[in-house]
Amino acid sequence: xxxxxxxxxxxxxxxxxxxxxxxxxxxxxxxxxxxxxxxxxxxxxxxxxxxxxxxxxxxxxxxxxxxxxxxxxxxxxxxxxxxxxxxxxxxxxxxxxxxxxxxxxxxxxxxxxx
Amino acid sequence: xxxxxxxxxxxxxxxxxxxxxxxxxxxxxxxxxxxxxxxxxxxxxxxxxxxxxxxxxxxxxxxxxxxxxxxxxxxxxxxxxxxxxxxxxxxxxxxxxxxxxxxxxxxxxxxxxxxx
Numbered sequence: 319x320x321x322x323x324x325x326x327x328x329x330x331x332x333x334x335x336x337x338x339x340x341x342x343x344x345x346x347x348x349x350x351x352x353x354x355x356x357x358x359x360x361x362x363x364x365x366x367x368x369x370x371x372x373x374x375x376x377x378x379x380x381x382x383x384x385x386x387x388x389x390x391x392x393x394x395x396x397x398x399x400x401x402x403x404x405x406x407x408x409x410x411x412x413x414x415x416x417x418x419x420x421x422x423x424x425x426x427x428x429x430x431x432x
Numbered sequence: 433x434x435x436x437x438x439x440x441x442x443x444x445x446x447x448x449x450x451x452x453x454x455x456x457x458x459x460x461x462x463x464x465x466x467x468x469x470x471x472x473x474x475x476x477x478x479x480x481x482x483x484x485x486x487x488x489x490x491x492x493x494x495x496x497x498x499x500x501x502x503x504x505x506x507x508x509x510x511x512x513x514x515x516x517x518x519x520x521x522x523x524x525x526x527x528x529x530x531x532x533x534x535x536x537x538x539x540x541x542x543x544x545x546x547x548x
Contacts, residue, residue, distance in 0.1 A: 327473075354539075361438065361525050361539040362476075408475065419466070420527075420537060424475045 320345040320411050324423035332431050337381075337396040339426045341409030344390065351392040352410040352420070353383055362408065368392060379403070404430045434460050436528045438540025445516055445547055453511045453543045455526030461506035462528035466537065467499075470523040482509050516547040 325340040343349055350369050354362040366377025373385040383394045392409060409423040435458040445451050455465060464483050468476040480496075482488040482503035490496045498520075500512040509528075513520055526540040 359441075359523070359542065359544060361436075361541040362527075363539070419478060419481065421478075422475045 320349065320413055320421050322409050322411050322421055322423035324407075324409050324426050326426055327424060328427045328429065330429040330431055331399045333401055334398050337394070337399045337403065337428065339394040339407050339409075339428065341383075341392045341394065341423060342390050343392060343409070343411045345411055345413055347413045350412045351383075351385060352412075353377065353381070353392075353394045354408045354410060354422075355379075356406045356408065356425075365394070365407075399428075399430045401430050401432065404428055434528070434530060434538040436462075436526065436538045436540040438526050438543060440543060441541060442544045443546070445545070447517055447547055448515055450512055450514045451516055451545060453513075453524055453526070453545075455509045455511070455528065455540050457507045457528045457530070457538070460528075460530045462509070462530060463506065464529040465503055465509035466527040466529075467501060467509075467511050468525045468527065470525060470542075476525060479511075513545065516545070518547045521545055521547045 321344045323342045352367045353365040355365050356362050365381050366375045368375050368385045376382045381396045406425045406427050408425045410420045412420045437456045439454050467479045469479050470476045478491050479494045480488045480490045480501050482501045484503050484506050488501035503509040525542045527537045529537050
């Protein structure tokens, strides 16, 4: 069984400050890991994904995440927050080996303060 | 890149009626499509998985007779909410997986269903 824990349902940062959204996963086999962003009343957009290549993954909009197997973590970071980054962020996991369903965390709502 | 079109984006219907939501993969063939439901301030909950030409696989607790899923072609899947009730009001999102496995499933823009 696989699961995802996102620490902090709400995170507030000042514009220009570091963004850190935490995600820990549980998986019985090596995982694929994802971060998605969702704007109000919209679907999900993929920010980045880890699929067993480089452990530091760079995504769109200046976001990146590092896969740390020893810590079972896949935290999302961005050096400098923009107002446009305000949205809900979901961490997700699926198990390797052909198609596997994706399990989502509860989401973290990011607020950017001017 | 891969694009999934979902329609309608918003729908309001009367209690007891049925509503159909379409999910189309525009530039790739989707061998597998997923339907999710998202309640306010909550995560996405997988409702069912559909493979083209076969019956959908429903998650535990999801009523297959209420949420009818059809995946008749490699580019189209539909979700029909039958005899809708106010508690069915939610945000429904589809996701598609191409024949060439590309993790990072492509999502539709979602459908806001309100049953009055």
